[in-house]
Amino acid sequence: MADPTGAGQVDHALVARVLLTDDRRAFEQLMRWHQGMVRAQLRRLLHGDEARADDLAQETFLLAWRKLDQFRGEARFSTWLYRIAYTCFLQARRKQSSAAEAIDGDAPDQRISPPDAVNLRLDVERAMRRLSAAEHEVLLHVVQLGLSHDEAAYVLAMPLGTVKSHANRGKARLRTLLADWQVTSQEGRGT
Helix, strand or coil: CCCCCCHHHHHHHHHHHHHHHCCHHHHHHHHHHHHHHHHHHHHHHCCCCHHHHHHHHHHHHHHHHHCHHHCCCCCCHHHHHHHHHHHHHHHHHHHCCCHHHHHCCCCCCCCCCCCHHHHHHHHHHHHHHHCCHHHHHHHHHHHHCCCCHHHHHHHHCCCHHHHHHHHHHHHHHHHHHCHHHHHHHHHHHHC
């Protein structure tokens, strides 16, 4: 995959500076550039729990610092960080005995008559919670975070074919779960 911005080259140069000269400022720069996307990934995995996402993001960057010598450059640095963040998420989920509570989408919504765009976003979030864990995680990485199937396979440590299958099944299931929105949006255009 081509990198028109050159960000990948800059990341690789910063990683090299950290490894060769223990340049902590170079690592701080990497952290500043990538912390937003790592936090976004974790917030989505944690269904909006910003405090836990920030804690796991901090853990992600501590692990990245400790394991930077294991970065081989076969994937983009951002993809490598996504993988570490996802692993941190999985470990935290395993430790938490009430993980099912965070995934359960039956909590009542207390918003009063929000605009259609907000309603759609909420319905998509609810529908995403009804997918299998694998479908949800694949779609989060491929659709919401914009990773390629190859990158998502690397981050999620799944075979490429499995990622593609989960993506296709998850999208089909979302289409079914959100069918009312398709009818509503088509009716709205005809008016």
